[in-house]
Amino acid sequence: MLFRFIALNGVTIQRILSKNYCSKVPSKPVSTVQNDDKNKICIDPSTITLLERLSLVKYDTPKGIKVLEDSITFANKILHINTDNIEPLYTTLENENLNLRPDKITQGNCQKDILKNATVKEDDYFVAPTGNIPLLEIENKELPLKATNKNEN
Amino acid sequence: MNKLSSYTIKEIHRAYRDKILTPTSFVDLCLQKAIQSIELNAFTTITDDEAESHAIESEKRLYVDRKPKTLDGITIGIKDNFCTSNIPTTCGSEMLKNFVPTYNATVYARLRKAGACLVGKCNLDEFAMGSGTVDSIFGPTRNPWQYERNNWKIAGGSSGGSAVAVTTGSCVAAIGSDTGGSTRNPAALCGVVGLKPSYGLVSRYGLIPLVNSMDVPGILTRDIDDCVAVLNSVAGPDDLDSTTIKRDYKPIEIQDIDMSSVKIGIPKEYHCEGMDREVINTWSYVSDILEKENCIVKQVSLPYSSVSIVVYSILNQCEVASNMARYDGIEYGLRTDETYSTEELYASTRLQGFSEVVRSRILTGNYFLLTRNYNKYFIKALKLRRLISDDFNKVFNGENKVDLLLTPTTLSDAPSYEDFSLKNNRDQCAFQDFCTQPANMAGIPAVSIPIRLSKNGLPLSLQLMGPMFSEELMLNVAKKIESIVKFPSFDNTTLADKFVKI
Numbered sequence: 001m002l003f004r005f006i007a008l009n010g011v012t013i014q015r016i017l018s019k020n021y022c023s024k025v026p027s028k029p030v031s032t033v034q035n036d037d038k039n040k041i042c043i044d045p046s047t048i049t050l051l052e053r054l055s056l057v058k059y060d061t062p063k064g065i066k067v068l069e070d071s072i073t074f075a076n077k078i079l080h081i082n083t084d085n086i087e088p089l090y091t092t093l094e095n096e097n098l099n100l101r102p103d104k105i106t107q108g109n110c111q112k113d114i115l116k117n118a119t120v121k122e123d124d125y126f127v128a129p130t131g132n133i134p135l136l137e138i139e140n141k142e143l144p145l146k147a148t149n150k151n152e153n
Numbered sequence: 154m155n156k157l158s159s160y161t162i163k164e165i166h167r168a169y170r171d172k173i174l175t176p177t178s179f180v181d182l183c184l185q186k187a188i189q190s191i192e193l194n195a196f197t198t199i200t201d202d203e204a205e206s207h208a209i210e211s212e213k214r215l216y217v218d219r220k221p222k223t224l225d226g227i228t229i230g231i232k233d234n235f236c237t238s239n240i241p242t243t244c245g246s247e248m249l250k251n252f253v254p255t256y257n258a259t260v261y262a263r264l265r266k267a268g269a270c271l272v273g274k275c276n277l278d279e280f281a282m283g284s285g286t287v288d289s290i291f292g293p294t295r296n297p298w299q300y301e302r303n304n305w306k307i308a309g310g311s312s313g314g315s316a317v318a319v320t321t322g323s324c325v326a327a328i329g330s331d332t333g334g335s336t337r338n339p340a341a342l343c344g345v346v347g348l349k350p351s352y353g354l355v356s357r358y359g360l361i362p363l364v365n366s367m368d369v370p371g372i373l374t375r376d377i378d379d380c381v382a383v384l385n386s387v388a389g390p391d392d393l394d395s396t397t398i399k400r401d402y403k404p405i406e407i408q409d410i411d412m413s414s415v416k417i418g419i420p421k422e423y424h425c426e427g428m429d430r431e432v433i434n435t436w437s438y439v440s441d442i443l444e445k446e447n448c449i450v451k452q453v454s455l456p457y458s459s460v461s462i463v464v465y466s467i468l469n470q471c472e473v474a475s476n477m478a479r480y481d482g483i484e485y486g487l488r489t490d491e492t493y494s495t496e497e498l499y500a501s502t503r504l505q506g507f508s509e510v511v512r513s514r515i516l517t518g519n520y521f522l523l524t525r526n527y528n529k530y531f532i533k534a535l536k537l538r539r540l541i542s543d544d545f546n547k548v549f550n551g552e553n554k555v556d557l558l559l560t561p562t563t564l565s566d567a568p569s570y571e572d573f574s575l576k577n578n579r580d581q582c583a584f585q586d587f588c589t590q591p592a593n594m595a596g597i598p599a600v601s602i603p604i605r606l607s608k609n610g611l612p613l614s615l616q617l618m619g620p621m622f623s624e625e626l627m628l629n630v631a632k633k634i635e636s637i638v639k640f641p642s643f644d645n646t647t648l649a650d651k652f653v654k655i
Contacts, residue, residue, distance in 0.1 A: 024419045024450050025437040029426045032459030047520075054519045055474065056481075056499045057512045064513060071466065071517040071579060075530055078463045078537060088535030089542055091366050091396075092352050092596030092621070099399040101392060113255035117485030126483050133494035 034077040041072045053135050158186050158322030158645055162227055162379045165325065169215055169226055176215065176226030180208035180270050183228040187272060187323035189648045192302075193295045195317035196273040197233045198241055204228065207270035214268065223386055225268030230318040230327035231261055233274040234281055235370070236359040240271075244361055245279045245289035248486045248506030258359025259394065260328055260370045260387045267386040272324045276314030279508050281330055281363045282473070284338055284585035285573050286313025288510055296343060296567050297321055297643060298611050300651065306567035306611065309339030309585070312371060316343040319373045322645040326383045329371040332363045333465055333582065334562075334589025336371025337601035337616060341562035344603040344612030344643055346380050346631075348372040349589075351622050352596030353398040355384075356391035364472040365396075367465075367593040375642060377602070377632040381405050384624065398622075405625045407632050412446040415630060418453035418548055418555035423588050425459065429565040435604050435613045436561050442637055443559070448630075453555060455544040460537060461591040462583045467521055467534040473511070474518025480506060510578045542595040549620040557627055558618040560588050562601040566611035588616060598624050600631050603640040612640070 048065060052058060111124060120127045157165075157174060168174035187199050211225040231237060234244045236254035243249045257265070265271070278288045285307040286294040294313040296306040297320050308317050312329025316339035319327050329336035331349040340347020348371060355370045362368055370387070374380040389402030419440055424433065444450045482488035482502035491501040503512070521530040548555055563585055573581060592599040599618040607613050615634075619627040 024440050024444075024452050025433060026419075026421045026424045026452070027433075029424050029428065030422045030459075032422070032425070033456055034460045034463060043520075050523075051516050051519050052500075055503075055512075055515045056496065057503045057507065057515055058500060064509070064516075067509075067513045067577070067579075068517050068520065070577075071470065071513070072520065074579065074583075075463060075467050075521070075534075078460050078467075079529070079533065081460065081537060081540075083533060083536035083540070086536040086539055088532050089539035090535060092542065093396060093398075096353070096398060098395060099390075099392075110255070114484075116255055117252055118483065119251075119488040128483050128495045129492045129498050131495040133496060135496050135500060 033081060035080045039073070039076070041069045041076070043069055043072070056135070156646055158182055159375065159642060161376055162224070162325060162382050165227065166221075166225075169221075176208040176211035176270065177205065179226055180204045180228060180272070183272050183323055186321050186645060186648060187318070189652055190297065190317075190321040190323065192652050193297055193300070193317050193321065194276055194292055195294055195314045195321065195323060196230070197243055197245065197276050197289075197291050197314070199273040200240055200271050203240065203271045207265070211268050211270065222266075222268035223382065224264060227269050227326065228272045228324040229264055229269045230272055230275045230315055230324040232277055232312050232315050232327070232329045234277060234330055234361045235261055235328060236361070237261055237271070237274065240274065242274065242361070243290070244281070245277045245291060246506065246508070246511070247290050248480050250290065250487065252486055254359075256359065259356035259391045261359065263387045264328070264383070269326075273318070275312065275318050275327055275329075278311035278313075279511055280361070280477075281311040281332060281335055282510055282514060283310045283578060284334065284582045286310035286339065287570065287573065288508060288578065293570060295570075298344065298567065299609065305570055307342070307570050307573050309342035309563070309567065311335040311339075312373065313339040315373050316340050316345055316347070319343075319345045319375060320643045320645070321648060325374065326379055327373045329373055330360055330363070331369050331371040331593065332367045333469070333593055334586040336373060337562050337589045337599060338585055340373050341601045341603070341614035341616075342567040342612065344614070344640065346374050346377055346603070346635075347601040348380050348384065348628075349592060349599045350384065350388065350624060351598045353396055354388050354402070354598075354622065354624070356387075356394040356397050358391055358393040362476050364469050365476070366472075367468075367596075369593075377628055377635050378407060380600070381407055381628055405628060407629060410626075410629045410633070412443070412448050412630075412633060415557065415626070416449045416451070416555040417443050418451060418558045420453050420455045420458065420548070420558055420560060422455055422458050423560040425564070425587055427564055427584065428561065431607050432561045432563070432565060432613060436559070436615060439604060439615055439634060439638070440559060442634070446633065446637075451553070451555065453548045453558070455548065455591065457537065457540040457544050458591045461541050461594055462587055464534045464537045464541065465586070465590050465594070466579065466583070467530050468538065470514045470518035471521050471531050472518070473514040474522060477507070477511065477515050482506070538594050541591055545591070545595045545597060545620070556619065556623070557630055560616050560618070562588055562614045562616040564588070566607040566609060566613055592618050597621055598627055600627060602631050602634055604634075604638050605640060
């Protein structure tokens with residue numbers, strides 16, 4: 001009982017001493033570890049072409065290239081931080097075991113469902129145009145264009 | 154009658170038992186709210202047929218079988234990036250405009266199983282990439298607070314439709330998704346509760362992925378009790394999502410807790426450059442309240458949190474580049490008429506189907522993933538992610554540990570659409586997600602609670618974060634804060650007058 005009283009009192013005294021509540025929230029912005037070095041990034045036309053082929057999207061407007069360059073500049077803010085001997089964190093569940101399920105078929109017979117959302121189909125198949133033709137057309141057509149865009153920048 | 158649309162789940166169920174209200178009449182009331190506030194653009198689809206048939210089922214269970222379920226007759230909205238069987242699921246994108254899933258996301262399936270009635274699918278930034286709900290093919294969602302037809306505030310995002318649907322009383326609860334703050338941010342700007350559960354607590358099955366290792370379904374409600382009721386019916390292991398924790402879920406109870414045993418940390422780095430004075434004052438105000446409630450409140454440090462946004466921008470774009478590879482026009486979604494080659498079809502479909510924001514994230518992601526950049530950017534970002542996450546481990550488990558962290562949710566109250574549109578998508582997110590993003594890096598739970606109104610008459614909210622799976626303590630403390638600050642909820646009884654059709 002006596003013990004409890006003292007403990008309680010201890011806490012109370014501590015509280016009274018720190019009555020200045022607002023002090024816990026910092027009154028000024030706290031500086032960050034990121035680097036605000038704004039070195040301009042320039043992406044060459046061949047990289048843009050490569051990225052477009054990898055991404056299978058066209059993105060050759062001057063504005064588009066600027067967005068890409070800005071995003072890289074933004075990312076560069078953290079490159080200076082020391083991460084030696086730090087392991088990458090791929091998932092926050094890295095310490096959890098993955099559940100194993102019995103090796104039994106639980107899904108299937110859903111051909112109709114799977115084909116339902118396809119715009120073009122033939123019998124029970126998805127339909128695609130001829131494959132294995134790289135986006136050469138686009139590349140050839142647009143490389144000179146990209147070069148001019150670059151110059152405008 | 155109108156006031157009924159701000160009832161809590163408990164009050165609605167009492168009204169059902171006393172027969173002041175029936176599920177069908179309540180669903181009609183909610184649909185009416187959705188129509189009255191149509192100008193706010195909260196919904197991509199209003200599912201009135203489903204809502205009515207769900208209500209009839211609830212009514213039967215309540216009055217004929219006398220075996221009501223936990224959410225019988227409770228109206229819900231679902232963000233339009235969760236699959237709903239036979240109901241369009243668009244992600245706010247041209248790419249999925251014609252997509253009608255053949256299966257239900259687990260969260261929706263569980264809500265239906267608990268008796269909830271679907272009012273509609275909620276608007277979002279395209280593929281949930283944004284923090285304003287301004288980048289959707291259905292147009293922006295508008296904040297109901299201080300609404301004027303020619304001068305309105307953004308709803309926040311990307312789950313802005315879900316937040317507005319709850320605020321206007323079009324539904325009792327809504328499901329959002331949260332990868333960098335997409336549930337908490339619009340909840341904060343619209344003055345409702347927004348919960349981001351621990352990663353692995355709620356199934357992602359049927360949630361169209363953005364960043365797989367950070368995405369979680371979020372919950373938006375008008376108060377903490379409702380939030381707990383919804384969480385209790387959707388949380389727990391799911392065989393269809395291998396990343397859910399396979400331990401049984403113990404339902405959370407809200408009870409009177411001993412606040413003097415709770416230690417609250419104020420992470421100093423969350424006072425960043427550009428944070429509004431009113432937000433800081435609100436933060437101090439609640440920090441003081443907690444001390445008066447005998448909590449132990451102390452300042453802590455999370456130094457790496459400040460780079461969370463930059464690290465996120467790298468990881469997000471890398472995962473987007475990979476996740477968006479599935480949209481090629483062949484199996485589902487938009488398909489252009491291009492017939493020259495498969496590659497041409499893919500490229501033209503993706504050009505037409507994705508907005509500039511999505512395409513630029515894909516392209517930038519592929520840049521970071523190039524062999525020559527992979528270690529420099531992608532692996533570097535993952536290493537920094539560990540440092541960000543370790544900071545949390547230290548404050549929750551190390552010496553001088555705390556149980557919860559209290560921070561602002563957003564840096565200001567809701568900006569006007571005009572001001573917000575001046576910035577590009579990346580800067581919008583960098584600014585608005587500063588306080589919310591770190592929780593996704595570490596997978597920890599966080600909840601945004603509306604506190605009071607700013608001098609502009611707009612909601613100001615704060616965020617609590619806790620260690621993994623500490624939802625019970627976090628929501629109990631949130632409930633305590635809610636009961637003390639008594640936030641003046643949005644008065645949706647005047648909706649009809651506000652949006653009189655011309």
